[in-house]
Amino acid sequence: QVQLTESGGGLVQAGGSVRLSCAASGGTFSMYTMGWFRQAPGKEREFVATIRWGGGRTYYKDSVKGRFTISRDDAKRTVYLQMDLLKAEDTAVYYCAASSTSSTMLMTDQRQYDYWGQGTQVTVSS
Numbered sequence: 309q310v311q312l313t314e315s316g317g318g319l320v321q322a323g324g325s326v327r328l329s330c331a332a333s334g335g336t337f338s339m340y341t342m343g344w345f346r347q348a349p350g351k352e353r354e355f356v357a358t359i360r361w362g363g364g365r366t367y368y369k370d371s372v373k374g375r376f377t378i379s380r381d382d383a384k385r386t387v388y389l390q391m392d393l394l395k396a397e398d399t400a401v402y403y404c405a406a407s408s409t410s411s412t413m414l415m416t417d418q419r420q421y422d423y424w425g426q427g428t429q430v431t432v433s434s
Contacts, residue, residue: 310335310423312404317428320394324432328389330404330425338362341407341415342380342387346400347427353403355416357389367414372398396434401427 316328328344341360347353357368357378366378377390387404405421415421 310340310406310408312406312423312425314402314404314425314428317402317430319431319433322394322396322432322434324394325390325392326394326430328391328402328404328428328430330387330389332385332387332406335406335408335423337385337406338382339408339410341409341411341420342378343405343407343415343418343421344378344387344389345403345405345418346398346430347403348397348400351400353418355418356402358415359387360412360414361410365414367416391430394430394432396432399430399432401429403427 311333314330320326343358344356359366359378375393380387404425406423407421
């Protein structure tokens with residue numbers, strides 16, 4: 309069983325930065341595709357970024373490209389989301405997710421993920 313624990317959320321001013329971390333326990337972390345999703349109040353959860361196993365190929369939601377960076381440290385069993393130039397519309401609960409599917413495809417659909425963290429709140433004040 310894989311457990312994911314996010315940290316690093318909080319209140320930040322528009323234009324600022326925050327780094328989210330997601331630590332995994334259990335399973336073979338290095339073989340998982342990892343993703344970040346977010347859910348704003350009154351909206352459905354949406355894809356933000358993903359990083360594949362074995363080389364770390366990445367893919368981003370269009371609105372965060374150039375501002376957010378996903379990375380992973382397999383030795384620490386941790387995935388990160390560096391968020392820069394934050395905007396008020398980035399305010400949401402951010403969720404970390406892991407997919408044990410050994411696919412070479414980049415995964416943007418939350419149905420492709422098996423394990424989820426509890427979420428961490430990021431609030432951007434304008």
